[in-house]
Amino acid sequence: MFFTYLRRELRRRRKAALVVASGLALGIALVIVVNSVSAGMKQAQGEVLESLYGLGTDMTVTKAQEEPEEGGTAARPRFKFDASDGGEQSNDMLMVQGFETLSTSTVATVARQDGVADAVGGLSLTSISVSGDFKPGEMKPAQPGTGKPGSGGSGEVRGGGADFGVNSFTVFGTDVTEPELGPLTTSTLTKGRTFKASESDAKVAVLDSAYAKKEDLSTGGHVEVKGKKFEVVGIATADKGQPAANVYIPLKQAQTLADAKDKITTVYVKAADSQAISAVKDAIQKNVPDTTVTTSADLAKTVSGSLDTAAGLASTVGKWLSYAVLAAAFLVAGLLTSSAVSRRVREFGTLKALGWKSGRVTRQVVGEALVNGLIGGALGIAAGLAGAYAVTAVSPTLTAELGGGLMGGGGPGGGLRVAGPRGGGPVQDTAERTLDIALSAPVSLATIALAAALAIGGGLIAGGFGGWRASRLRPADALRRVE
Incomplete structure (x- = not known):
């Protein structure tokens, strides 16, 4: 009887049922789209952070910046040339990025901290070559009595000058015995091979693909680092964003060439x-003096641009808007259901006169509202999925601007990082980087479950309004009213 009466009433009041279902569907669809877009934002931010940290890593650690002494100046590279000799001259320098280093013993210190699964050191360098020539000027004699050239007075120097070019690239000394940590984890090997554990002091190199293409280098060839030739054994392509370095060489070779024996700039750490x-961060800050630990959440705060703006809109304005629309839909559904009950007082009065209990009338009203809610939920899920699919199909491009400060502190490719004062990491001195991220809107099963729960909840709320109104009807009063 319940389902027969329910089916007949829904068919008889199709328009009212459709209005209630449509209101609920709008709110549910908006919730699905906002949740899916928010998930896409988080996924995009994760891709950005992964391009900085690498796979399977968690945070970075840098040595706390020290206040420069009053009147002091930061270390800067100096190139000296003798202009009196003329001719071609060159100066080749391999500098530690950040100009500060840590002892290799720092790796063991960090590795002993609670919650640290693995740690590895690295040395980040910049190679700068300046070459060119001086052309001495020619003395032109002055003219006699005129003071002009050729006059017999003082002459003047004409011509001459200098023409120098600068070539620079980044070099990273990596611990070849720990291939799972370090900057190379953010790149995929596309040609050749990576380092072997036995090549800890070999003159071999892995190049970034963009740098190899620019310099027309390939596997089997050689790249020169501070006058030493290294055999190119592999070429790697950065998975996202820019690479950590142009050239990767074994750590011992990097230390030797940079005159930094037993020194590192970076310790990459993986949390257990x-x-x-948070516990690992506290342990390192407490037991490794003068360090600043940067978690992925801290680094995410440095990501700006349209990705950050859109994420803020999705997480604040979008969610509040969806909640407001959903609450309005629930309220409208309840009011419409209550209004429908008020127009059916004669019907319910007759049913009560025939022996229907108030509870049975209430259940009938709630059942009708619940079915309306389920219909609205189905329509809302369909509309929400369509909206999410449209966002994914369009794939709007968002930009992520990565601040140089914290990014330099973390550096690409390895979990926690301990670096020397003023950073000293692979990209410490680089400007802000900008990455383009294609936005998607993935819909999870949890979002679908939430939509279904909202549909049922909306139906129960609407049924509660109508059921409460129907339960207050008295047969005698109801029969006196004309519909």
Whole structure:
């Protein structure tokens, strides 16, 4: 009887049922789209951070910046040439990025901290070559009595000058015995091979693909670093964004060429448990003096641009808007259901006169509202999925601007990082980087479950309004009213 009466009433009041279902569908669809876009934002931010940290890593650690002494100046490269000799001259320098280093013993210190699964050191360098020539000027004699050239007075120097070119690239000394950590984890090997564990002091190199193409280098060839030739054994392509370095060589070779024996700029660390990042951060800051630990959440704060703006809109304005529309839909559905009950007082009065209990009338009203809610939920899920698919199909491009400060502190490719004062990491001195990220709107099963719950909840709320109104009807009063 319940389902027969329910089916008949829904068919008889199709328009009213469709209005209630459509209102709920709008709110549910908006919730699905906003949740899916928010998930896409988080996914995009994760891709940006992954391009900085690498796979399977969690945070970065840098040595706390020290206030420069009053009147002091930061270390800068100096090139000296003797102009009196003329001719072609060159100066080749391999500098530590940040000009500060840590002892290799720092790696062991960090590795002993609670919650640290693995740690590895690296040395970040910049190679700068300046070459060119001086052309001495020619003395032109002055003319006698005129003071002009050729006059017999003082002459003047004409011509001459200098023409120098600068070539620079980044070099990273990597611990070849720990291939799972370090900058190379953010790149995929596309040609040749990576380092072997036995090549800890070999003259071999892996190049970034963009740099190799620019310099027309390939596997089997040679790249020169501070006058030493290294055999190119592999070429790697950065997975996202820019690479950590142009040239990767074994750590011992980098230390030797940079005159930085037993020195490193970076310690890459992997946490044992990604849920215990805060504890690992506290342990390193406490037991490794003068360090600043930067988690992925800290680094995410440096990501700006349209990605950050859109994420803010999706997480604040979008969610509040969807909640407001959903609340309005629930309220309208309840009011419409209550209004429908008020127009059916004669019908319900007759049913009560025939022996229907108030509870049975209430259940009938709630059942009708619940079916309306389920219909609205189905329509809302369909509309929400269509909206999410449209966002993914269009794939609007968002930009992520990465601040140089914290990015330099973390550097691409390896979990926690300990670097020397003023950073000293692979990209410490680089300007802000901009990445283009294609936005998608993935819809998870949890979002679908939420939509279904909202549909049922909306139906129950509307049924509660109508059921409360119907339960207050008295048969005698109801029969006196004309519909």
